[in-house]
Amino acid sequence: MVPFRKPLLKTLKAATACFMVLVPSRKSVVLEGPGSIRKLPDLMKKQNIKKPLVITDRVLMEKHLPAGLLEAFNAAGMPCAVYDGVQPNPSIENVEEAYGLYVKNGCDAVVGFGGGSPMDCAKVVAGRAVRPHLTAEQLGGYFKIMLPVPKKLPRIVAVPTTAGTGAETTSAAVITDNGRNTKYTVNDFLIHPHVIVLDPELTCGLPPFFTAITAMDALSHAVEGYIGGAHCKFSDAYSEKAVRMIFGHIDRVYKNGGDLEARGQMMLASYYAGIVLNRALTGYVHPFAHKIGGMYHLPHGRVIGAVMPLVLEFYNETVSRRLARLADVIGASRPGMSLPQKAAAFIASIRGFNRTYGIGATIPELREADFPEIAKSVHGECIPYPVPRIMNDGDIFRILKALTG
Ligand SMILES: [Fe+2]
Incomplete structure (x- = not known):
């Protein structure tokens, strides 16, 4: 019986997650x-x-x-x-x-x-x-x-x-x-x-850095749901709206916290992204962020921002059509670009967001000795998530290594 326990548990958890997604x-x-x-x-x-x-x-x-x-x-x-x-x-x-x-x-x-x-x-x-x-x-x-x-x-x-x-x-x-x-x-x-x-x-009183990392969190909900296996027309509409609104207003709220109109748009975008999270779940970005954030006591959105471009690059061609569409949504694509080029332009926009608003691309706190524990946690949390491509230990270690800078 023992060898069957893990797959059975995985199936049960996946079925439960599907139920969560399908029932309104x-x-x-x-x-x-x-x-x-x-x-x-x-x-x-x-x-x-x-x-x-x-x-x-x-x-x-x-x-x-x-x-x-x-x-x-x-x-x-x-x-x-x-x-x-x-x-x-x-x-x-x-x-x-x-x-x-x-x-x-x-x-x-x-x-x-x-x-x-x-x-x-x-x-x-x-x-x-x-x-x-x-x-x-x-x-x-x-x-x-x-x-x-x-x-x-x-x-x-x-x-x-x-x-x-x-x-x-x-x-x-x-x-x-x-x-x-x-x-x-x-x-x-x-x-x-x-x-x-x-x-x-x-x-309005939220300082610029916290404005940026919370916006990055909302962005990740919209993006992870959009490229995962549980997305649907309903969640896609909310993802696209949220991504457009976040990229369209982050600069205003970062530079002027009192810009009520832009704050209102960001709040709505976060709400829309939350609807996506509830219906289409997340992918690998969140399990990384939960474990790393918990281990080193780092803000969720800061880890999300550093991890997301690397995870999207790992998914590679499995998500290029979806990311290309998001590049169109935020105006990051140019006529004549191929799908992979558009996808790369969208990932570059996330890196630009990180650079411009002080989130950064690395997590210097990461210690190599912790990699196995992080990998175990990422595998465990990801079981019910409809990720576009499965990671093995080597894939996770490569992303962690890149995060150390
Ligand atoms: Fe989150």
Whole structure:
């Protein structure tokens, strides 16, 4: 039996991922535009919510970013509880602490306010409320919340304050297990947010470098979904829109963080790219970024930016037609170029993005002694992803070597 276990597990995981892709997610209510955050309390009142728990982090609290929302809740006569302890990579402890507050205060909704971490934490707190007998750790994997029969689900509200993670529109959350020094994913349709607030005013204070790395993250969601085996007409339309909007507005938001119109376009682009991520999944770029980012404590988007051109070059002719189309979309191609030339022009545009906006092409922190562990993790995470071309250890090592510079 033993030799059959691994292939069987792979098949099961792939089948589950296909199910996630094929079954449509819940349709969310989207509040969009400058100042839209102030409309949230009224909307929640109409949805008969009595007491939300706002989940955020200390950095945002110190910057008073949630203040407008908290005041709006007050003005609407809606008391709310606040958990502001979410760490940059939300931990099991964060989920348990926030869930404790949720229960203690008799809450009936969660509002994830911030980057991907508070939103992911809020989603899993909602999962805990549905399955109070399971720990945050036990919710890891697929459909532990919705099966067998779900209890009443708290309303889940996602308020992104960066334009990049797409966590506001995915049915997954990444949680860090500090005890085991690893991360795991909670995948479940039930944690797809009911309400999404896309208020570009909330992103205006983001410094240029963080603006760039979050935009690169959104770009990777749009590109990886576009070239993977799970793409469809629906996801292609969102990918092309997102890629066009990101390349079309990054310069404006990088140079002038207060450009509300461009911030709004980037926020929408990130949301569209999140839809792609939810429907068409990722490829090899994200498994590299998850492991390298986790090992050396590096920002997700910085690693994504360095890794993506190398992975796209590895895919080579398997994706040249798709990348050529993206080169057309962003105006990087010229008449008379062949498909491979257009694909190379698109990859060159990503490298240009990295150069211009300070992301860089290498990860000097990488140590050769860690390559085997990274390769193992990349292979493991990639099992359910519909990648265009499979990597072996040698392929992964070559990309890691190139990243060391
Ligand atoms: Fe990402």
